[in-house]
Each structure stands twice: as structure tokens, then as C-alpha cells.
Amino acid sequence: xxxxxxxxxxxxxxxxxxxxxxxxxxxxxxxxxxxxxxxxxxxxxxxxxxxxxxxxxxxxxxxxxxxxxxxxxxxxxxxxxxxxxxxxxxxxxxxxxxxxxxxxxxxxxxxxxxxxxxxxxxxxxxxxxxxxxxxxxxxxxxxxxxxxxxxxxxxxxxxxxxxxxxxxxxxxxxxxxxxxxxxxxxxxxxxxxxxxxxxxxxxxxxxxxxxxxxxxxxxxxxxxxxxxxxxxxxxxxxxxxxxxxxxxxxxxxxxxxxxxxxxxxxxxxxxxxxxxxxxxxxxxxxxxxxxxxxxxxxxxxxxxxxxxxxxxxxxxxxxxxxxxxxxxxxxx
Amino acid sequence: xxxxxxxxxxxxxxxxxxxxxxxxxxxxxxxxxxxxxxxxxxxxxxxxxxxxxxxxxxxxxxxxxxxxxxxxxxxxxxxxxxxxxxxxxxxxxxxxxxxxxxxxxxxxxxxxxxxxxxxxxxxxxxxxxxxxxxxxxxxxxxxxxxxxxxxxxxxxxxxxxxxxxxxxxxxxxxxxxxxxxxxxxxxxxxxxxxxxxxxxxxxxxxxxxxxxxxxxxxxxxxxxxxxxxxxxxxxxxxxxxxxxxxxxxxxxxxxxxxxxxxxxxxxxxxxxxxxxxxxxxxxxxxxxxxxxxxxxxxxxxxxxxxxxxxxxxxxxxxxxxxxxxxxxxxxx
DNA sequence: AACCACAATGCAAACGATTGCATTGCATAG
DNA sequence: CTATGCAATGCAATCGTTTGCATTGTGGTT
Numbered sequence: 001x002x003x004x005x006x007x008x009x010x011x012x013x014x015x016x017x018x019x020x021x022x023x024x025x026x027x028x029x030x031x032x033x034x035x036x037x038x039x040x041x042x043x044x045x046x047x048x049x050x051x052x053x054x055x056x057x058x059x060x061x062x063x064x065x066x067x068x069x070x071x072x073x074x075x076x077x078x079x080x081x082x083x084x085x086x087x088x089x090x091x092x093x094x095x096x097x098x099x100x101x102x103x104x105x106x107x108x109x110x111x112x113x114x115x116x117x118x119x120x121x122x123x124x125x126x127x128x129x130x131x132x133x134x135x136x137x138x139x140x141x142x143x144x145x146x147x148x149x150x151x152x153x154x155x156x157x158x159x160x161x162x163x164x165x166x167x168x169x170x171x172x173x174x175x176x177x178x179x180x181x182x183x184x185x186x187x188x189x190x191x192x193x194x195x196x197x198x199x200x201x202x203x204x205x206x207x208x209x210x211x212x213x214x215x216x217x218x219x220x221x222x223x224x225x226x227x228x229x230x231x232x233x234x235x236x237x238x239x240x241x242x243x244x245x246x247x248x249x250x251x252x253x254x255x256x257x258x259x260x261x262x263x264x265x266x267x268x269x270x271x272x273x274x275x276x277x278x279x280x281x282x283x284x285x286x287x288x289x290x291x292x293x294x295x296x297x298x299x300x301x302x303x304x305x306x307x308x309x310x311x312x313x314x315x316x317x318x319x320x321x322x323x324x325x326x327x328x329x330x331x332x
Numbered sequence: 333x334x335x336x337x338x339x340x341x342x343x344x345x346x347x348x349x350x351x352x353x354x355x356x357x358x359x360x361x362x363x364x365x366x367x368x369x370x371x372x373x374x375x376x377x378x379x380x381x382x383x384x385x386x387x388x389x390x391x392x393x394x395x396x397x398x399x400x401x402x403x404x405x406x407x408x409x410x411x412x413x414x415x416x417x418x419x420x421x422x423x424x425x426x427x428x429x430x431x432x433x434x435x436x437x438x439x440x441x442x443x444x445x446x447x448x449x450x451x452x453x454x455x456x457x458x459x460x461x462x463x464x465x466x467x468x469x470x471x472x473x474x475x476x477x478x479x480x481x482x483x484x485x486x487x488x489x490x491x492x493x494x495x496x497x498x499x500x501x502x503x504x505x506x507x508x509x510x511x512x513x514x515x516x517x518x519x520x521x522x523x524x525x526x527x528x529x530x531x532x533x534x535x536x537x538x539x540x541x542x543x544x545x546x547x548x549x550x551x552x553x554x555x556x557x558x559x560x561x562x563x564x565x566x567x568x569x570x571x572x573x574x575x576x577x578x579x580x581x582x583x584x585x586x587x588x589x590x591x592x593x594x595x596x597x598x599x600x601x602x603x604x605x606x607x608x609x610x611x612x613x614x615x616x617x618x619x620x621x622x623x624x625x626x627x628x629x630x631x632x633x634x635x636x637x638x639x640x641x642x643x644x645x646x647x648x649x650x651x652x653x654x655x656x657x658x659x660x661x662x663x664x
Numbered sequence: 665a666a667c668c669a670c671a672a673t674g675c676a677a678a679c680g681a682t683t684g685c686a687t688t689g690c691a692t693a694g
Numbered sequence: 695c696t697a698t699g700c701a702a703t704g705c706a707a708t709c710g711t712t713t714g715c716a717t718t719g720t721g722g723t724t
Binding site: 004047049050051052053054056057062064067082085088089092093096101102103104105106117120121122123227228231255256259262263282285286287 | 394452563614617
């Protein structure tokens, strides 16, 4: 295995100094067109690539962002959650667009120290944190350091860090309002309100019911993020009470709920109407196709990446709330 | 913003040389226990982290693997495919276990030059390539370089690179055999056989039918990787021919097919039995729960990571075929 | 008492690219 | 013909860590 080429090799081949090669390769205006072209040709011919480690070592920037998933342990939400993965995909796209690579961290449990090490060890210039987990102090701890980071989640006045997320209150409101407009009156919200984002959705839900003077007809149910729990909780609900509308806190929960409803012989949406939240790609292909509240993850990812880059560059980043969108399909 | 600490700072604080700090931090046996403990304490107290760029610059290793997704353009397979994303998740886990970080590349279209740049630019020590795409020459081109890489896909005698994948022939065989054993006789294979993995599954399917002397009762259908195409192709099939068993080349296709069957009033599995392939997490929660051929992605990811590390270390890596497993649920 | 082995630590040269500051060459102005 | 300015290029220090080799100190052996 022949040793990889260096700037010095190219410089020798081109008969110029290393600095000239360096400048030529980055198209510095200091270098004449003729030299620049010659250097480029030689580099190309020898399949030369700058050593990104040496470069980032010298420049102080790694041009890399680390993604870390901060799930609530016990929430049932797992890395294979289609919504999360979709978001990661969009983050990767946007990071690439901005000239950054994406480092993918997998921590079974969010660990502020380990996360900080990415930045402190200069492996990444900034952090994209997905989710607020259930240990607020670890994010607060991170905010105390000089690590640039942005969180996907629910904005609150007390957050010490910038967040990007959907206006969940509005999303919950839209879902409930939609079912009420469809003539449903006994609505149940299905979701785990210990989670800040879900809590906000529930608040929107409540608000819609209150405005319609139907405050009596709702109940919230502790269900986590996975399909299975949606299924189980719905089965339990069916045994316990009457309802004709189900506002689910995520599409996966809605899918579980629909399974449970169908296996009890309920017709959707005639007997019970259902809404989801997220608009994951599957939801349009299920049968019946799921009515849901779309979160614009592409736009969210763009804001996250741009916000963290701004923070890296020492600018101030502010919270962003994306507008949710009602997507009406066949479950309502 | 105070300047980050360096080895030299810690050395000064501890009253020793930089080299001693370096060795103490990596627990070299050259350093006495007393010194080692003192250095560790001071580093801890000052929240010191080695600069990973300088380190990797000096050692020549970046301790990073790049994942690149090599989809066939036009296959309908997208990055949000739950199977692919699940595999990426497992790769991340295993890489972390082996002390490697994972760089997440997003190329709309696989690009050998750009992919090679990860290794040539020393950003990553090796490549984990998911899928063989439909341009075999680009992988062959990569094999010509000195880049260590492993591919998830179908092993073939002509491959110039190590692959890890499921024994797809066996998988297709298991699915067909299972439906035959259930008393189904008119089987259709639903999948795009231009794709090497799918072709192998189809060959297994054919083999099972031949053994059962039912060679006349099958047809293969061009369908790509997404749910929608499974749905459309099945609708077309229903109009064109009679069948009572459907062997689908992936779980997503099976989900689409089931939607189409149900919307035509077919009962599953009485009228038509269906099998999937992959065993994505959703398949156990759909209704009816999907009978499928499981690909052991966790084990596959372990093999991929270990194989690429072996290649990086100059050892020889060989192809690996994982045993598929029939998971019987309610669609058969 | 001289010697040796060995453990613990220090010294200094790399690794490869970047960049501020010289330096060169050449055209144009005085 | 010399001075001046500018464009193009070269020189060399620098980033923070690792590591082979040199050095010091200590105790044991003859």
C-alpha cells in the first residue's frame, strides 16, 4: 500500500511551494489562473485529497455536527421510530447542503458528559439534539458549557437553549377542532402528557373542547410512543368508556389504536374517528389512510442546522415554532 | 470564551511533561499509579478532553466509519425505508461498541468519487455501504482503490468486495414452501427482480415451486421497494389473474399488497395468504400481523462493522450470508 | 564500590495543512 | 534609469498529540 500523497508531493510535482498548492486548491485569487489550473490538473491526476484531519486540526473547525437522540427512557420511543429517523434524514440533507458532515451518536441513554465530549474533543463543531428526554437538568447542564447546540422539542419560556419544533398546542387544537367539526362529541386524547411536546398537544386539545363547551367529554390516557401501547390503551379504553373520537399524540399510537378498534369490530370513521400526529410516510398508505397533523420536518431540520451554525459562529439563535398542518384522510 | 485547555496546560498544572500526561490518560503501564491518578484528577477537574483532531492527525486513524446508502435510483426505495434505517441504527450501535464513530453520508445518488473522498481525505477509516445500487461499476471502481469497505447486499461469485447479507435464495424458498404447506397452490412473487437481492429471493421461490411440481403457477411482477407500488401492482394482479398466495419481496410491499387485497374484499389469509420479507418492527403490529422472513440486521451489522475493521487492519474479510428465519403470524 | 537492570519520566521530532509576512519579478510612473 | 506598486509566489511558524529515544533515580548483585 503506497503512502498517501500530501500537499508537499503535489507541490514538488508542480514545481511550486506547498502554500501555492494550498491556495490554488481553494481557488484563492492570489494565485494566477495558469498555476491554479496546473495544480488542479496534477492533483486530479494523482487523485489527491486534502487530509481533512490535518486541515481541521489547523483551522480549528471540523465541519461536523453530531446528532444525538435524547429519548425518554421508558417512553417506548425507540431509535427505529419513523418520525425520528425521518428527521435525521432531513438533518443529514441540510447539513450536507451547508457543508457539514453528520456524526451519528447512539447513546442508549442520553449522557450530557459523553455528548459534551463531542464538542470538547473537537470531534464536532456543534450538536443537534433530538428530543428533550425526561431529565431536563442534563440539557441545562449542557447549556452551561460553551457547547453550541439546538434541540428539537417543545419551546418553553424556561428553556436555557434554543429549540426548534412544531407549535404543538396549535396542532392538538387543530386535531380536536377537526373531529368536533365532523360531528364527534366524546373525544379522548391518547398520549403521555409527562412528555413536554405531548403535554402541549393535550393543552391544545383541551382548549378546543373548552371553546366548544364540551369540556366534560374528554379524558387523557397515559400511552407512550409505540404502536403497541396505542393498541393496548385503546383496548382498555373500549372496555371502560364511550367515545367517538380519538386524538392520538403520534401516528404510531394512532396505528395501534386503529388496530384495536378494528379488532373490536368498530367502523372507522363512522363509529370512532381517529387523528394521528406527525404525518409519517406510512400514514398515507395504511387502510384506512390516516388523518393526521403534519410536522414539517424538512423545514424543521433546515432551521435546526442553520441555528446551530449560527451559534457556532457566535450569533444568537432563537426558538422556532413551525406551523402544524391538518391533513385530512379517511379516518375522520 | 476562554481558550480550550491542552495537554500542555494539564502538564503544567500537574508538574510533569506532556508525554507523561498523554501516557497517563491512556493508562499506559509506563506511568506510576500515583502520577496516573493525579493526572486523571486534574484532567477531570478542568474538564479536559483530548483534541480528537490533533490525536487522529498524529495517529493516522480517525476512528470513524462512514455509512453510505447506495440505493438504486428509481427503485422507489428511499432513505426513510424502515428496514434500511433499522440497519443503520444497528450499525451505529456496533460501531460505538468497537470504539468507532459513525459518519452519516447522504448522497441523493451514489457517487464513487465522493464516497472515496471520505477515506482519501482521511475523514473515515472505512466505509459501510448499504445496497449494491444498480451501477455495479461504481462499486468495482471503489474496490480498485485502497479504500476499506463492506457492502450490505447479495453475495455473488463475481463481487470484488466483501458483502454481508441474508441468504436470500433460502429466504425466498422458505416463504414459498410455507405457503405451499398451508395448502396454497397458485403463488405469485411480487418484486423487482432487476435488483440482485430480490432476484435471489425469486430464485428461491422458483426452486420451492419446482420441487413441489407447481412450476406453472407463478408469475413475477415488477414492483419496487415502496408500499405504494405493492398496492398498485396487486390491484393490477387481481384484475388479471387468479392466485391464493403472494410472496412479497419486502414487508413494505406486503403492506401495500394487503391494503389492495382488503379494499377488494379479499380475506387474508383465507382467500389469499401473504408473506413479507425483512420483519420490520411494524409488521408485528399491523392487522393482520404479517407473516414474514426475518433478516437478522443486528447480527448483520455486527458482521459488517467487524469486517470493515478487519479490512482496515489489513486482514482479509470474506462474504457472510445470514440465515433467514420464517416468522409465522396471521397473514398465512 | 562499581555495575546493571529496570521503572518512571522528560525531550523533541514528527504528522500535513494553513496563513501572515517576506520576497521576487515586472510594468509603469516620475 | 531609478523608484514604486502590485501581482504572484515562497518561507516558516504553528496547531496539539503521540512516541522513540534519552535520561534520571533506585535498589539489587557481584
